[in-house]
Amino acid sequence: MIFERGSPGRTSFFWPERREAPAEIPSRLLRREIPGFPEVGELEVMRHYTTLSQRNYAIERQFYPLGSCTMKYNPRLNEAVARLPGFAQLHPLAPAELIQGALELMHELESMLAEISGMDAVTLQPAAGAQGELTGLMIIRAYLSQKGNPRKKVIVPDTAHGTNPASSTLCGYDVLQIGSNERGMIEPGELERLMTEEAAALMITNPNTLGIFDENIQKIATVVHAKGGLVYLDGANMNALMGIAKPGDMGVDVLHINLHKTFSTPHGGGGPGAGPVAVKETLAEFLPVPRVVKTETGFSLDEDLPLSVGRVRSFFGNFGILVRAYAYIISLGADGLEDVSRTALLNANYLRKRLEGHFHLAYSEPCMHECVFTDRLQQKYGVHTLDIAKRLLDYGFHPPTVYFPLVVAGALMIEPTETETRETLDAFAEAMIAIAREAKENPELVKNAPYTTPVRRLDEARAARRPVLRWEEPRRDGDERQEGKA
């Protein structure tokens, strides 16, 4: 712990000039020193965080088949270009003529995303998928309000990601859940029953979180539209669709895209990402401000959109992430992007094939970019999904997403992505198969895993019961400051 290192008075800050706080600031407004704040040297900083980093799993270390997360390779090239001073050192309030390159990049990225998704207009402002959802729902609400009635509900499938219902609530809608049928899809009949004039939108994920492409998507859109509602697509799974099907052709009115998934910006241990929202022409006037517009002489910013939902974030969103996604798209080009989805599908289907028989497959439908297994075959030995996940760690692999989607008991949701080799998929499959064997022959081994990780199973119940959320200075100061503590 950084607070347990160092020595009082130590710092890595070196600034020859010494300045006092100006007397004009009344001392009443000033703080005393910050108790417990770090006091370490520069080498200590480097060592501490380098050491911490080595206690992490990462794509650059090994396979990371987290379903719904699209953990593909994040090209180092994109990291390099995002760090160009002409991007990294821009002030967002600089006059538009001084940031023409940035505006052009954003403008072009908007068109590229529109082309890829088959939509008409895009905002890059949302900071992540969930904020994209909120923005998209707000657009729907604004549109319906303008038509006279914002309506009350949003229909959300039971397979949806948790952000979908949460965003609906935040947008002032009640959530109406719709179940999936035995093929993992929405039953058009059931939808017809639920889709009333109370419902503002259907929020659908396609392929959904089961990795299944809903073949009825066009029919579904027709049902929604017939009742005056709109179709929102959670585009987190765009990695399955490029060059295969465009949401814009499916009858989708609004969607968000996770640049930190399909467009390969690094996850960073939980962000930053970006969640652009794409809409059909009729909804364009509701997009957040400012909009980047092309003029005769270049690009400018339009704040003056009376129907806009307003701002969802300060400035322009996560611009640095947009730069990376832009670099990714122009690197791959049309062919490359199409190859991404095809290969993602190939990898998922290959892995599915290899694991079939060893694990129970939740649905027998063909899968797209991910597939969902369960622990049903292992339960009889007392081995559960969590145990399988932990045991995988001992094999050097990150487990799939577990216990999601919620509709599948004991789900193991595997998304290999297109950047993995056949050899890696084979090695992962072999580890899974070995665990299936262990579950049968030596269940205790699996149930007590992991054994080889920096720490073993952590007491999560205790963490939640008696939350300790920050480091506190120990009573007897100084004693704890020792080398060797991580």
Added chain:
Amino acid sequence: MIFERGSPGRTSFFWPERREAPAEIPSRLLRREIPGFPEVGELEVMRHYTTLSQRNYAIERQFYPLGSCTMKYNPRLNEAVARLPGFAQLHPLAPAELIQGALELMHELESMLAEISGMDAVTLQPAAGAQGELTGLMIIRAYLSQKGNPRKKVIVPDTAHGTNPASSTLCGYDVLQIGSNERGMIEPGELERLMTEEAAALMITNPNTLGIFDENIQKIATVVHAKGGLVYLDGANMNALMGIAKPGDMGVDVLHINLHKTFSTPHGGGGPGAGPVAVKETLAEFLPVPRVVKTETGFSLDEDLPLSVGRVRSFFGNFGILVRAYAYIISLGADGLEDVSRTALLNANYLRKRLEGHFHLAYSEPCMHECVFTDRLQQKYGVHTLDIAKRLLDYGFHPPTVYFPLVVAGALMIEPTETETRETLDAFAEAMIAIAREAKENPELVKNAPYTTPVRRLDEARAARRPVLRWEEPRRDGDERQEGKA
């Protein structure tokens, strides 16, 4: 092994344009494909080398007290500035007016090194310390030749680094070894005996590899000069001298400086470094060409020095390393550099004090920036320096330099450097003391160490007896290409 990964035909190279080799090159001059060459994807490359890196010890991970190596913190700032395109992308044969910034940097670095060492002129061309030695000796030889007789021998103390005698040989000199007295210094009487008109130079290290400052240095220089010889100082230990004593004042005529030690450029697992050579005015005309000279309008290159020893390396030496050293020197400034040596001495003396009694101290003289212990106290339990070194690995520390200098049996040569904290020194001392205790109480434990490293003791004899110096394609191709192999 990178060769064991991948799949035939795989590559990470993407270049849309396809070009054939021109027909003008006769096919007789062309090669067939390179058997065994890597065929991997970009993510495989990143994973392979990231994984390898984690099998390394490094300063940014932990304490690295290798005596004579000055393993101090390598500021990340210097890495950043060396990568500026205006340095990294320069072609050495660009006309001088297009590289004025680089020439100014080199010119200024030369003066700064001259000031720090108390010398008059500097060449930055040598690529490392050993090449600096060779250059320095060539300068001595050229000078003496010009005076009529290059002479035959170079006197080298028995404590000297191996490069000193090796460089002497390479410069066409025979080596005359001089012993150290019981204080670890050169006996002026003994020197007087050996220093004849056959001897071109004395090659001395001060402080020497025992960490001892030879108090008689001025007298020694007088003896050498009296016989028409010159004094060469191995400046690898400049980290002990900044602001404490200038070689130029000691009577030294030539010295080299390891920028990758005192001036903190990273070691990179064995280089690149840089070994500038500094000389007194009388020797300046013998320095290698080209020389950077200041003119009225800027800086230019002078190739026209008839007495120069010539070129020892192509172009300007390791320019990228020079940039880092320059950044380091201006970062620290005069005060900072003086503080470096004082703190290096403090740390070494502190550690010496803490270990005294637990390990046998080779010399009781006060030490400068490093100190030498031995395994004498542990030998009676059958525990040797090598065992102590390996056991330290289990405690998470890199061992000191071992079995060097050769004059000390079972040497453990410890150089903590100035960038280490007291807490780290204490933790290291405690580990050493614990090992001393283990040596007494459980010698087998120590003799079989290490236990916790990625591999255990390696069979070095076998490696030397039946050298396998390259990977070869296994007979049955393909089988070995598996994920999981490091």
Added chain:
Amino acid sequence: MRYTPHTEADRRQMLDAIGLSAIEEVFAHVPEELRARARIRLAEGLSEVQVKKRLSALAARNATPGEWSFFLGAGIYHHFIPSTVDAIISRGEFATSYTPYQPEVSQGTLQAIYEFQTLWCQLTGMEVANAGLYDGASAAAEAVLMARRVQQGRRRIVLSRALHPQYRSVISTYLKNLPGVELIEAGFDETGASDAEALARAVDDRTICVVVGYPNFFGVIEDLAPVQELCSRHGSLLIAVTTEALSLGLLKPPGEWGADIAAGEGQSLGVPMSLGGPGYGFFACRKKFLRSMPGRVVGETVDSEGRRGFVLTLSTREQHIRREKATSNICTNQNLCGLASTVFMATLGKSGLRRLAEINAAVAHETCARLVREAGLTRLFAGPFFNEFVLRVDDLEQRLSRLRADKIIAGLPLARWYPELRDSLLVCVTEMNEREEIEQLVKSLTRR
């Protein structure tokens, strides 16, 4: 193909294993009409060299502090970032890991977040902090939403008009679709602080919370004592919102003023400006609101062998467990920027952070004094400030465009956001503005 490693043989072998003859068969069930129209009409892929060239060309058409003198703040600040920061955050182990759902192999990220939470508690003087939100504006909005949750039955939300205008916009966007909320703005006085009387008029017993900038948009360091007193009289929560996080190295922290929630933008502390994003929102509050907090939280626990370890905790608040009842919809946040800040704070440390804040205040005051004394400009507001201040400048637009010709952006004209503040310029001076730049600014604003 770029980044997809398979060779033709690999593909063939895999298809064989699946029992298919072409990859297209995998998605044959996707309706034909969709497939037929799915081709992407974009250019072909580019080599690394071409991509770098294209991006460098775009980057070159943007003005950076290297060639231009910027005196812009207003929510995004140009500050020193030690080299340690990028060295750490560009490590693949941090940059290419996911949200730490498997704690056994995510202790690096988890501990770093735990340190981050601690640092923010220390900096704000609050009891608990989360792992970060999108940005300052949405963090302010989340603070208001949380206040609404814990103040059931109340409806009014009072925003100081001296709060960053974009933050007010975002709060209003976030709230506008929620039932039973009333958003009211209270003006500022001649010191540039929130107007005490306006606030007193606005706050009543049905007021959920009062949101004040600290320092506010005009750079003014508000005295929070009276606001806090007003809030506690009406049972309203005090939310202090900071856009310039560095100021907290010097100023009395919100927690000591008695704020209930401290939120804001963390970019100042180790994150490049990057056209305003990615940065991150910080969020800290009283412990009693813990289970109403938005966003991710890391807690300390032990493993099965009793060793200290860290886990994501209290996730029953979050969308992936609670879905429509979650405290927020946030999932992916801005973690790597939070790590940058953690490394920044560790590098500067206790004394360094204060010294950097002092330097900022000192150079900003000195510059302000010179602009008043030498350039004859007047300060619009009398209140104490940190590193930003507002000047009245006649013929503002004209003078600004003259300055622009000298590659100086002297500040932000306020009229765009405050129509009542014509000819007013918000000037920000940080440690990154060199002496000569300031000299130049004073000179240019002096000569008429």
Added chain:
Amino acid sequence: MRYTPHTEADRRQMLDAIGLSAIEEVFAHVPEELRARARIRLAEGLSEVQVKKRLSALAARNATPGEWSFFLGAGIYHHFIPSTVDAIISRGEFATSYTPYQPEVSQGTLQAIYEFQTLWCQLTGMEVANAGLYDGASAAAEAVLMARRVQQGRRRIVLSRALHPQYRSVISTYLKNLPGVELIEAGFDETGASDAEALARAVDDRTICVVVGYPNFFGVIEDLAPVQELCSRHGSLLIAVTTEALSLGLLKPPGEWGADIAAGEGQSLGVPMSLGGPGYGFFACRKKFLRSMPGRVVGETVDSEGRRGFVLTLSTREQHIRREKATSNICTNQNLCGLASTVFMATLGKSGLRRLAEINAAVAHETCARLVREAGLTRLFAGPFFNEFVLRVDDLEQRLSRLRADKIIAGLPLARWYPELRDSLLVCVTEMNEREEIEQLVKSLTRR
């Protein structure tokens, strides 16, 4: 103080432990006269911001391929470096480790070197390779020194005059103090290759070795068959020296020609030009010379549990063991640049390396053809070339300075190093020279 972590209290405590009252007492035994004069007269230290500013200002005064068109090679080449390279070599675990003397905790570096050795064996077609030397020139010198060691009793060393002039200088510097060596240069013919007759005249039975550039300084790909034949007739060693390592992706490797030693500069493969350094020297030879080789070597072995591992080996050749009898004085080499090359080669791989080499040859030939056809220039030499060629250009200096005004450096005038080659220009074209640059070059050299 910068980078020294101690506080006053730390220093005090440590001095107390040592039993001293001031740090100066630690070096009280250093003679007073020395101490008195030891103060360093340099400026005070600078902040990171100031250092960056200073270095950026210096860097800005150098011309880079971003703004200028360079057609310079002659030993240092501007090539594509994939982003993987810097990502790996800037990892602290590689960059801040020492020479791998403790193999148990240095397997990363050791295995990387082992891979490097293998790659160089593959590339050169030789049996063994070392871990690298300083640069191409000193590697050539070390090759000659090794030849001298294994060819005891012989004295003559024959250098092709078409070998890089700086390499010839360095060889001569390295050899000039050694007894019993005679250095002879043999000229080149009208194809630009080493003159067969001159060589035949120079080589005798006392000849240690013949050193030939491959490709040579004029870019010409020498046919090594006759030279090899000549050497083997006289029992001399053939040393093939490559300055443009990328060419080995396309050309028949020295080993296949029967060379005894292949040495040269590795910069082309993944190392930035950096004003000519750091790069590294590669060195490969026949297995039978193994124990005479200079430099570090890594070998495969097993640990006490039988696992594969790597160690530095055959160190009885080296200075730290053999001192004055060592095969070379080299200690620190250029390891991190070797790692860069290893990552470069792994990234390009078998097909990528060849394709990049093909692209180079293609664009260079195309440019050459256009300069002949459209600009009416003539090739000075008729021999086949890789990516460099020599043109005769009348009024060379004048035309070069006119081109310089257009920010074009059209090549290297050879007269400086070959007085006999007036008005001759060595032109290098690589994959980094953009189409427009080449267009511009042709145009500028066409209009008179």
